[in-house]
Amino acid sequence: MRHLPQLYRAQFRTTFADQVQYRGALAIWAINLILEPVIYLAVWSTVAASQGGAVDGFGARDFAAYFIAAMVVNHASVTWIMWEFEFWIRQGTLSPRLLRPVHPIHQTIADNLTFKILNLIVVLPAAAVLALVFHANFTISPWTLAAFVPALLLAAALRFAIEWTLALAAFWITRVGAINQLYFVVFLFLSGQMAPLALLPSPIATLAAWLPFYRMLGFPVELLLGHLTPTEALWGIGAQAAWLAIFVVALNVLWARGVRQYSAVGA
Amino acid sequence: MIESTAPALSVRDLRKTYSVPERESGMRASIRSLWRRRTSEVVAVAGITFDVAPGEVVGFLGPNGAGKTTTLKMLAGLLHPTAGEARVLGFEPWQREHDYLRQMTLVMGQRNQLVWDIPVADSYELNRAIYAIPIDDYRGALAELDELLELGPLLPKPVRNLSLGERMKCELAGALLHRPRMLFLDEPTLGLDVTAQRRIRAFVAAYAERHQATVLLTSHYMADVEALAERVIVIHRGGLLFDGALGTLVERFSPFKTVTVDLDYPVEGLERFGEIVSIEELRITLRAPKSEAAALTARLLAELPVIDLSVSDPPIDEVIDRVFSAPADEAEPARLVGTSA
Numbered sequence: 001m002r003h004l005p006q007l008y009r010a011q012f013r014t015t016f017a018d019q020v021q022y023r024g025a026l027a028i029w030a031i032n033l034i035l036e037p038v039i040y041l042a043v044w045s046t047v048a049a050s051q052g053g054a055v056d057g058f059g060a061r062d063f064a065a066y067f068i069a070a071m072v073v074n075h076a077s078v079t080w081i082m083w084e085f086e087f088w089i090r091q092g093t094l095s096p097r098l099l100r101p102v103h104p105i106h107q108t109i110a111d112n113l114t115f116k117i118l119n120l121i122v123v124l125p126a127a128a129v130l131a132l133v134f135h136a137n138f139t140i141s142p143w144t145l146a147a148f149v150p151a152l153l154l155a156a157a158l159r160f161a162i163e164w165t166l167a168l169a170a171f172w173i174t175r176v177g178a179i180n181q182l183y184f185v186v187f188l189f190l191s192g193q194m195a196p197l198a199l200l201p202s203p204i205a206t207l208a209a210w211l212p213f214y215r216m217l218g219f220p221v222e223l224l225l226g227h228l229t230p231t232e233a234l235w236g237i238g239a240q241a242a243w244l245a246i247f248v249v250a251l252n253v254l255w256a257r258g259v260r261q262y263s264a265v266g267a
Numbered sequence: 268m269i270e271s272t273a274p275a276l277s278v279r280d281l282r283k284t285y286s287v288p289e290r291e292s293g294m295r296a297s298i299r300s301l302w303r304r305r306t307s308e309v310v311a312v313a314g315i316t317f318d319v320a321p322g323e324v325v326g327f328l329g330p331n332g333a334g335k336t337t338t339l340k341m342l343a344g345l346l347h348p349t350a351g352e353a354r355v356l357g358f359e360p361w362q363r364e365h366d367y368l369r370q371m372t373l374v375m376g377q378r379n380q381l382v383w384d385i386p387v388a389d390s391y392e393l394n395r396a397i398y399a400i401p402i403d404d405y406r407g408a409l410a411e412l413d414e415l416l417e418l419g420p421l422l423p424k425p426v427r428n429l430s431l432g433e434r435m436k437c438e439l440a441g442a443l444l445h446r447p448r449m450l451f452l453d454e455p456t457l458g459l460d461v462t463a464q465r466r467i468r469a470f471v472a473a474y475a476e477r478h479q480a481t482v483l484l485t486s487h488y489m490a491d492v493e494a495l496a497e498r499v500i501v502i503h504r505g506g507l508l509f510d511g512a513l514g515t516l517v518e519r520f521s522p523f524k525t526v527t528v529d530l531d532y533p534v535e536g537l538e539r540f541g542e543i544v545s546i547e548e549l550r551i552t553l554r555a556p557k558s559e560a561a562a563l564t565a566r567l568l569a570e571l572p573v574i575d576l577s578v579s580d581p582p583i584d585e586v587i588d589r590v591f592s593a594p595a596d597e598a599e600p601a602r603l604v605g606t607s608a
Contacts (some may be wrong), residue, residue, distance in 0.1 A: 014389055100397050
């Protein structure tokens with residue numbers, strides 16, 4: 001454990017060197033990241049305009065603020081471990097990783113952070129430009145900004161833990177594509193990525209509030225934009241911490257079982 | 268010291284059985300397999316027992332599917348055995364304790380540990396961090412590996428730009444930066460040209476010698492084993508067929524000697540001397556039962572215009588081929604296990 005900081009530094013350098021090799025891929029990823037909120041924005045602004053300027057209290061400028069903040073939060077919490085892990089298993093590259101005196105999760109954490117830091121160079125200016133172009137209605141108070149920081153970090157940690165846990169399905173199922181697809185469809189609806197939760201039919205909104213998806217994206221966004229009361233904010237951060245604890249335990253249990261299974265059938 | 272007398276590697280009745288899905292061909296069988304999966308048990312390693320002393324280099328031989336790689340994977344800690352015990356450097360390998368992993372390495376020809384898109388040197392830096400190698404030790408190890416393998420010009424190159432041989436050298440060096448005491452090398456020279464093979468071989472020998480490292484090595488190239496290992500363990504159909512000195516293996520499985528003579532001028536009727544393997548102009552190669560080789564040599568010298576004569580064991584490849592092609596009942600594992608070298 002003592003040498004973990006050194007390991008992270010080395011992994012940062014490696015990932016950095018690896019990623020800057022593919023500037024084209026980085027640029028495409030950035031375009032994809034920016035295009036998504038623009039599309040939602042365009043759709044919802046049109047809907048708002050057709051309904052006399054607002055949908056359930058959301059005007060075009062509110063939508064702009066919501067989807068731009070969602071873009072930043074999404075960037076901060078995104079992972080690709082579900083594909084990567086399947087690749088490790090299918091290509092057999094998990095085996096050498098298991099024989100290193102360090103848990104493979106550390107590499108993925110370092111990779112993930114490096115990618116995000118590197119891409120902030122694009123994401124933050126893009127958010128600023130979009131906010132100007134679409135006249136986003138950002139009214140942020142000091143307390144929401146202060147509460148946003150832990151909420152964002154917890155959202156990222158939670159998403160990482162959940163998607164790592166789901167990725168472990170690859171230990172038992174050879175093709176996890178179907179599971180990934182299902183997860184992303186549910187995520188799209190229940191996290192608030194496609195629309196603010198308030199605009200969903202109320203049973204779905206209630207369900208979403210009790211599931212972890214909203215805590216990974218919509219919650220920090222709404223917290224930042226001042227849609228929540230301090231009590232709701234505290235309650236939400238508590239829910240994030242609780243979900244995180246559950247999934248960290250699940251991840252550990254399933255990892256141990258999965259590795260045992262993997263090393264029983266032919267690593 | 269107790270350390271030096273205890274075996275580096277000790278294997279007792281190690282077994283591995285895989286459960287393999289089984290299905291008849293055809294559409295109907297495919298549909299049936301949707302709800303009923305049939306599996307069959309395949310014995311990969313059928314209970315093998317051996318010890319390896321610290322610093323020993325052992326060749327691990329067997330045809331494809333004999334259970335070599337499965338054994339290596341169990342000993343490296345990747346696979347749980349179905350039954351049996353193993354201790355490597357005092358550890359039970361499949362517990363994968365970090366203290367164990369830091370002292371051993373498994374090199375499997377096709378699996379790359381190096382990061383594809385970045386310079387070799389950067390991958391090594393990462394390994395340094397993974398194994399927590401102190402900077403001075405790291406520099407020492409790298410200098411030594413560079414000296415043995417001439418890595419210098421390769422270090423700044425991205426791995427994807429290396430040739431197969433260069434990549435193997437770099438893989439091997441990367442796997443040894445932490446100076447493991449136990450090396451499992453699975454086909455380290457696979458796909459390399461003769462020069463590169465010789466290079467890798469010399470390197471493994473030098474490394475093992477210098478660091479008193481224990482090496483268990485599988486290879487399809489007998490030259491690897493001849494150059495590196497005095498002792499060989501042969502497994503066949505999951506069982507131990509032979510464990511002993513390479514020379515003993517040859518003796519045991521080849522009851523023949525090869526006698527080669529160079530003649531001064533052509534001679535007719537050579538058949539009377541025994542089985543002729545080849546005649547190339549004035550060079551005649553004969554095969555004789557071991558017990559008759561001395562008498563044959565005397566006869567040849569007395570009756571023919573001999574310029575030169577040599578008696579040798581048949582090529583090791585030929586011997587191994589005989590071992591592996593022997594029917595199962597003839598090659599009863601228990602009876603052929605030789606004395607340990």
